[in-house]
Amino acid sequence: MGPxxxxxxxxxxxxxxxxxxxxxxxxxxxxxxxxxxxxREIRGKAYAIDGTADHVHILVSLPPSIALSDAVRIxxxxxxxxxxxxxVSHRTFAWQIGYGGFSVSKSNVPDxxxxxxxxxxxxxxxSFKEEFxxxxxxxxxxxxxxxxxx
Numbered sequence: 178m179g180p181x182x183x184x185x186x187x188x189x190x191x192x193x194x195x196x197x198x199x200x201x202x203x204x205x206x207x208x209x210x211x212x213x214x215x216x217r218e219i220r221g222k223a224y225a226i227d228g229t230a231d232h233v234h235i236l237v238s239l240p241p242s243i244a245l246s247d248a249v250r251i252x253x254x255x256x257x258x259x260x261x262x263x264x265v266s267h268r269t270f271a272w273q274i275g276y277g278g279f280s281v282s283k284s285n286v287p288d289x290x291x292x293x294x295x296x297x298x299x300x301x302x303x304s305f306k307e308e309f310x311x312x313x314x315x316x317x318x319x320x321x322x323x324x325x326x327x
Contacts, residue, residue: 181241188289189235191276192305198230199270204263211259215252219243225293229300234293249276277309279316
């Protein structure tokens with residue numbers, strides 16, 4: 178088989194374990210930069226990374242050689258390990274088990290980037306839970322509220 182030519186854009190959303198607000202101001206810029214570095218290591222491209230104290234949004238393009246679930250596992254595992262190394266106050270840092278992955282068309286990239294970059298402002302009006310359920314419903318993804326917050 179010849180080379181694969183893809184443009185698989187995904188808006189990833191995942192929160193800290195139990196939505197504990199542990200992405201502190203001193204950790205946030207370096208954590209988000211580190212997340213971008215992990216994406217580059219797996220030969221992907223992060224178009225935008227931002228979030229709040231309890232969750233993160235990443236617009237990412239991944240190579241066809243890596244499954245989305247594997248990419249998320251690598252991103253979350255490596256970044257939580259890195260956070261633990263940043264000092265005693267970050268030793269309890271952890272990501273939730275699950276994640277949301279939503280496809281994005283090339284024509285919507287500018288709007289998704291703007292949305293991701295305005296997370297602090299957005300969450301003055303809308304909670305993370307409301308936001309996540311809106312994404313699930315907009316993308317017609319079935320869910321059971323007993324399990325989406327694990």
